[in-house]
Amino acid sequence: MDEAIVQGVERLVAHVREVDGVRGFVARAMRAVPRHQFIPDVALVVPGDPEKAFVIDRERDPVTWRDMVYSEHAIVTQLDEGRTDIRAGAGAYTSSSSAPSTVAYLLTLLDPEPDDRVLEVGTGTGWTAALLDHLVGTQGAVTTIEVDGAVAARAAKNLAAASVGAHLVVGDGADGFPQGAPYDRVHVTCGVRKVPYAWIEQCRPGGVIVAPYCPGFGDNHVLRLVTLPDGTAVGRFPGYASYMMMRSQRPATYAPDDGSGLRRPTEVHPRTIGLAPPGADLAMAAITGLYAHIGREETRFLSYVLDPAAPGQWAVAIHHRGDAEHTVYQMGDRPLWDEVTDAYFRWVSWGKPGRERFGMTVTEEGQRVWLDMPDQVIGK
Template sequence: MDEVIVQRVERLVEYVSGFEDIQGFVAEAVRAVPRHRFIPDVALAAPSDPDHAFVIDRDSDPDTWWETVYSPTPIVTQLDDGDTDIRARVGVYTSSSSAPSTVAHLLQLLNPEPGDQMLEVGTGTGWTAALIAHLVGPHGRVTSIEIDEVVAEQAAKNLVSVGMHAHVVVGDGADGCPQGAPYDRVHVTCGIRTVPYAWVEQCRPGGVIVAPYCPGFGDDHALRLVALPDGTAIGRFPGHASYMMMRSQRPASYSPDDGSGRRYPTRVHPRTIGLAPPGADLAMAAVTGLYAHISREENRFLTYVLDPADPGQWAVAVHERGNPEHTVYQMGERPLWEEVCDAYFQWLGWGEPGRDRFGMTVTPEEQCVWLDTPDQVLNRG
C-alpha cells in the first residue's frame, strides 16, 4: 500500500483502538485487512441520520470515497435486496460494510484464537470474514454463509483479492452450516430476534456465539452466548449492537389504519417508553413480546407499539408540543400501550437494572430472557 493509504488505515486503527474494550489483536486485524478492498466503487454512506446518507463514487469523487471508507461510517452496498439502485439512496438497507466500531466490538466479544474453526452468518462484503481469517491464521478455518448469491459471489472475489482464505457458502444462515461443525466460534452479522438453535447445536461445548440481538423494541443489544455440554447455551448482553435483520426474521408489514381504531388519553408521556434506557427496552421486549419504535415530527413525538404476531394490532402514543395531554390511538383489541407501560414500571420496581444484568438461555425448545440469574425468567418463547 502507498503511504497515503497507510495513513488512512492508521487513522482507522487509531479510532478503533480508542474504545476501552478493544484490545490490540482487533486493532492489528483492522491494520492487516484494508477495508477499501471490500468496498464497491459506488456505495451509500449511512451516518446515524438516514436523511444525511450520501452516495460515494470512486471515479467521480475519489477523495470523498477514500475519506468515507476509512471513517467510522457504515457503508451500505445494497438496497431492497438488490431491487433498487444504490444511487437512489432511498430504500431498505439490506447489505453493508458495518461501522468499524461495531465490527471491532463484536470481534472483541468473540475473541477468536489461532486455529479456531469459525462460522460467520452474513458474509456481506467479506471484510469481517477477512478479519476473522487473519485472526484464526493458516491453521484455522472460516466458513461464511450468505443468503444473497450476488453478494456472496462478490465477497468471495474480495477475499481472494487480499489472499484471505474463507469458504463462502450460499444459504440461509439460520440453518448454520453443519458440514463444517463443530465450531469454536459463531459470528453473526445480521440482527436476530430469535437465536436459531442450529447455531448452538453446531458449537462445541465452550464455543461462543456473538450476535446482534434486535427484539424490535427501542435499543438493540450485543448478545454473547456460550454453548454448554448439555446442548443449551447461556450468556448476557454486553453492550449495544444494531444490524440489518436476518431476512427470515424481518418483521411483517402492519395493517394500515382503516379508521376503526379508538382514541383515548394516557397519563404516561410517549417519550417515557420511546426513549427508555437500554435495560428498560430489554425488559419491556421480554415481558411483552412486542415491538416499539419512535417517530419525531416537527411538533409531535410518537411512540408506536406493534404486535409481531398480529399485523392488525398496533397502537401509537402521541405528544403534541404545547399540549399537556397525551393520546393513544389503538388498532385491535389488545391493550398494547398499557402492557408496555406496566412492563416499564415493573422494570423501575426492580431498581432500573441495566442491560448487563440481563441474560439469555437457549434450549432446543425455547429462548428465555432472565434478570441476574437464569432462574429469574422474564419470558418463555
C-alpha cells in the same frame, strides 16, 4: 499500499482503539486486512444521521471515496436487495460494510484464538470474514454464509483478490453449516430476534456466539452466549449493536388503519416508553413480546407498538407539543399500550436494572430472558 492508504489504515486503527474494550489484536487485524479491498467503487456512506447519507464514487472522486472507506462510518453496498441502484442514495438498506468500531467491538467479544473453527453468519462484503481468517490463521477454518447470491458473488471476488481462504457458502445462516461443525466461535453480522438453535447445536461445549440481538423494541443489543455440554447456551448483553435484520426474521408490517380504532387518554407520556433506557427496552420486549418504535415530528412525539403475530393489533401513543394530556389510538382488542406501560413500571420496581444485568438462555425449546440469574426468567 500507497502512502494515502497507509495513512487511512492508521486513522482507522486509531479510531477503533479508542472504543472501550476493543483489544489490540483486532486493531492489528484491521491493519493487516485493509478495508478498501472490500468496498465497491460506488457505495452509500451512512453517517450518524441516515438522512445525511451520500454516495461515494471512486472514479469520480477517489479522495472522498478513500477517506470515507477509512472513516468510522458504515457503508451500505446494496439497496432493496439489489432492486434499486446504489446511486439512487435511498431505499431499504440490505447489505453493508458495518461501522469499523462495531466490527472491532464484536470481534473483541468473540475473542477468536489461533486454529479456532469459526462460522460467520452474514458475509456482506467479506471484510469480517477476512479479519476472522487472519485472526485464526488456519486455511479453511472460517466458514461464512451469505443468503444473497449477488452479495456472495461480490464477496467471493473480494476474498479471492485479497488471497483469503475462507469457505463461502450461499444459504440461510439461520441453519448454520453442519458440514463444517463443530465450531469454536459463531460470529453473526445480522440482527436476530430469535436465536436459531442450529448455532448452539453446531458449537463445541465452551464455544462462543456473538450476535446483534434486535427484539424490535427501542434499543438493540449485543448478545454473547457460551455453549454448555448439555446443549444449551447462556450469556448476557454487554453493550449496544444494531444491524440489518436477518431476512427470515424481519419485523411484521403494520396493517392499515381502517378507522375502527379506539382513542382514549393516557397518563403516561409517550416519551417515557419511547425514550426508555436499554435495560427497560430489554425488559419490555421480553415481557410483552411486542415491537415498538418512535416517531418524531415538528409538533408531535409518537410511540408505536405492534403485535408481530397479529399486524392488525397496534397502538400509537401521541404527545402534541404544548398539550398537558396525551392520547392512545388502538387498533384491535389487545391493550398493547397498557401491557407496555405495565412492563415498564415492573422494570422501575426492580430498581431500573441496566442492560448488563439481563441475560439469555437458549435451549432446543426456545430462548428465555432473565434478570441477574438464569432462574429469574422474565420472558422470551
